[in-house]
Amino acid sequence: MIELNHVTRAYDAGPPALNNASLSVAAGESVAVLGPSGSGKSTLLNLIAGLDRPDSGTVTVDGVRVDGMSETAAAKHRRARIGMVFQFFHLLDDLTVTENVLLPARLLGLSRKAAEERAKRLLDDLGVGRFGDTHPARLSGGQRQRVAVARALMNRPPVLLADEPTGALDSAAGAEVAGLMKDLHADGHTIVLVTHDLALAEACATRTVRLADGEVLG
Structure with missing residues (x-):
């Protein structure tokens, strides 16, 4: 489902954010990418999503090369294939x-009718359906993250990317979202989760890889 081959991405004159990194994620797999701040985790996600482009190497998602796309094509790719x-x-x-x-x-x-029906179903399934007419600022952190997951799933993307999804939450809300990610994987979603939290990775991932100094260590 996701294939990064010998990807390097550097910014300005500093060391590469990613350095000859390779990673394969199979369809239906839930992979946690662990590493400290500055290890290249967010760069990895941005490359998969087509928000950034590598200096060298290739990035393929759901059979489509994204590393050479125009900004317009990359935006269409995200809408259809990435949550x-x-x-x-x-x-x-x-x-x-x-x-x-x-x-x-x-x-x-x-179509608006079909979209509204799916939005209602997603919010109900994620336990926040009663808040449909509420503004996000009135919700707890855990509730807002559930809404964010519903938005990410709206277009039925084959890939779900999560960037520190519990980083802004207290421990109780974080455990709630970790359980949600585990349920999404059980439902067949392909997930790449980046985090520095080993407990989160152990709770909802079937495989863990580590990033250090821009290199995938396995």
Whole structure:
């Protein structure tokens, strides 16, 4: 499902964020990428999502080469193939929960009726359906992360990327989101999770790899 081959990405004059890194993720696998701050974890996710491009090497997602795409093509790739969950949720506070979840479908051009039905079903399945007309600022951290996951799943992407999804949460909410990620994998989602939290990795990943100084250590 995901294949990075000998990928290097450097910024300015510093050492490479990724240095000849290779990683394969099979369909239906849940992989946790562990490493300290500055080890290249977020760069890895950005390359998979087509938000960044390598200086050398190739990145393939769901059979599509993304490393040479234009920005327009990469945006279309993300809408159709990638769901992203972030540490700080990135929900729009001036929109309701339902409106936030509907955004990816609107960008992809799905019919409003079908999109609204899917948004309601996702929010219900994730235990936050009663908050559909609420604005995100009124929710707890764990609830907002559930809304963010619903948004990420809106367009049925084959790949879910999670960047420190419990980093902004207290321990109870973090355990809740870890359980959610485990359930998503059990439902067949392919997940790449980056974190510095070994407990999170052990709770919801079937395989762990480590990044250090931009290199994948296995």
